[in-house]
Amino acid sequence: MLNSCYFEPHMRRTEIAKAIGGEKIGDKLKIMGWVRTFRSNRFISVNDGSTIKNIQAVVDFENFDAELLKRITTGASVSVEGLLVESLGKGQAVELQVEKLEVLGDSDPDKFPLQPKRHSLEFLRENAHLRARTNTFSAVFRIRHAVAYAIHKYFNDEGFYYIHAPIITGSDAEGAGEMFAVTNFDLENPPKKDGEIDYSQDFFGKKTNLTVSGQLEAELAALALSKVYTFGPTFRAENSNTSRHLAEFWMIEPEVAFADILDNMDLAEGFLKYVIKHVLKHCKDDLEFLEQRKQQEEKGLPEAQRSELDLIESLNFVSENDFVRLTYTEAIDILRNSKPNKKKKFQYLIDEWGADLQSEHERFLVEKHFKKPVILYNYPKEIKAFYMRMNDDNKTVAAMDILFPGIGEIVGGSQREERLEVLKTKMAEFDIPEDEMWWYLDTRKYGTVVHSGFGLGFERLVLFITGMGNVRDVIPFPRTPKNAEF
Ligand code: 4AD
Numbered sequence: 001m002l003n004s005c006y007f008e009p010h011m012r013r014t015e016i017a018k019a020i021g022g023e024k025i026g027d028k029l030k031i032m033g034w035v036r037t038f039r040s041n042r043f044i045s046v047n048d049g050s051t052i053k054n055i056q057a058v059v060d061f062e063n064f065d066a067e068l069l070k071r072i073t074t075g076a077s078v079s080v081e082g083l084l085v086e087s088l089g090k091g092q093a094v095e096l097q098v099e100k101l102e103v104l105g106d107s108d109p110d111k112f113p114l115q116p117k118r119h120s121l122e123f124l125r126e127n128a129h130l131r132a133r134t135n136t137f138s139a140v141f142r143i144r145h146a147v148a149y150a151i152h153k154y155f156n157d158e159g160f161y162y163i164h165a166p167i168i169t170g171s172d173a174e175g176a177g178e179m180f181a182v183t184n185f186d187l188e189n190p191p192k193k194d195g196e197i198d199y200s201q202d203f204f205g206k207k208t209n210l211t212v213s214g215q216l217e218a219e220l221a222a223l224a225l226s227k228v229y230t231f232g233p234t235f236r237a238e239n240s241n242t243s244r245h246l247a248e249f250w251m252i253e254p255e256v257a258f259a260d261i262l263d264n265m266d267l268a269e270g271f272l273k274y275v276i277k278h279v280l281k282h283c284k285d286d287l288e289f290l291e292q293r294k295q296q297e298e299k300g301l302p303e304a305q306r307s308e309l310d311l312i313e314s315l316n317f318v319s320e321n322d323f324v325r326l327t328y329t330e331a332i333d334i335l336r337n338s339k340p341n342k343k344k345k346f347q348y349l350i351d352e353w354g355a356d357l358q359s360e361h362e363r364f365l366v367e368k369h370f371k372k373p374v375i376l377y378n379y380p381k382e383i384k385a386f387y388m389r390m391n392d393d394n395k396t397v398a399a400m401d402i403l404f405p406g407i408g409e410i411v412g413g414s415q416r417e418e419r420l421e422v423l424k425t426k427m428a429e430f431d432i433p434e435d436e437m438w439w440y441l442d443t444r445k446y447g448t449v450v451h452s453g454f455g456l457g458f459e460r461l462v463l464f465i466t467g468m469g470n471v472r473d474v475i476p477f478p479r480t481p482k483n484a485e486f
């Protein structure tokens, strides 16, 4: 067989994922990638990011220039041609018998930050420009891609239209005032009128900010196209230094006309299960790797703090079981009578109806009490946004949050207030000027209909699916308070 093979002048590169699939045994291949390790001057482990698996390239060092072999160091990029054969060694099914070897880019082994050993996630965060070269981060980013793909596929197959909401807006969709200003003023010397900054002279002729949510624009679109969703970056200037908050995160916001809060819950639950099942089906190798990573990480923890289910088990569990549906009022009763509340273990004790739920309460409900995802709905109107539909009790709004184990809130949504007069009253209560939102109010004037939607925090879903512990480790270049490197 060997004699009948020849190298084309420009042999095409084969991705490692395809090379190790088994079908190419006996073929001459060229692979390219980055060296992970080089053992015994003989075994080069190469990865090109197409799979978590490395290909082992075996060199007969006697036949290669010693100077060339010295340049095969961790981090260097190489091109390797040779015959793909079944491997006799442990740990891999195939290996490449190297016939041609080229170093594409050298990597000084004394300086390359990623040594072939275990690095802490904190260290890798500081080296985010290189961290995708590790197994953990390449697995996370491949899964992040698969989650995004599954989201688009789900909505497309269900007849939703993808709407691109603007990134620069003049409104505060959540009314929380956590916005980053957008301006091209000279900040040292902005134009002023009567002692105040004159925004009429700014680029857009008004005060503008980065969007905190595409919801309001999604509502406009839903009231014409019926079923739409956004999937874009959103920005929040909240000074939350937690493992769940980013200043720049991606949000998916479906919005559906003629749908009430119960339809909204069904949509959210079906959608989340679909996406998780997609990843279970298509990202097996990466999930298995991340499951082991998590087990390893939890080994050092006391028994009580370890996850009850392994990663894949927990994904199966969530995708196969009904979520619990519970009103805010029922949740408050459970929390008020809970052990941590009675023993004053909660940082914020639950005492009265109306209290905002903190993540400790949400996690108690999900992780200790129900041990299942929970959809909490009908919240007190005071603790939710102005656009949520008032219930007949005049005390609660048709809001829903979905709480996930290990994460807390992953989805926030509601039925929207479609009645013009009620909406106007609500806006007045929240100090939202009508003239700034004339276009939003117009939809309630002309052919208003019942409609609902929700926002899913993309990074929180990726966090859940990958079993990582911090949202900063599931987005390539996290933006958080005091941190915008890379
Ligand atoms: O609950 P939120 O603030 O809801 C909205 O923005 C609505 N406009 C959504 C809608 O009804 N269309 O945010 C929705 C989700 C949260 O449940 C959470 O998963 C995520 O967005 N999220 C964040 N993720 C990362 N970092 C942050 N700072 C986040 N803030 C919210």
Ligand code: MG
Pocket (backbone or CB within 6 Å): 401, 409, 411, 412
């Ligand atoms: Mg929320």
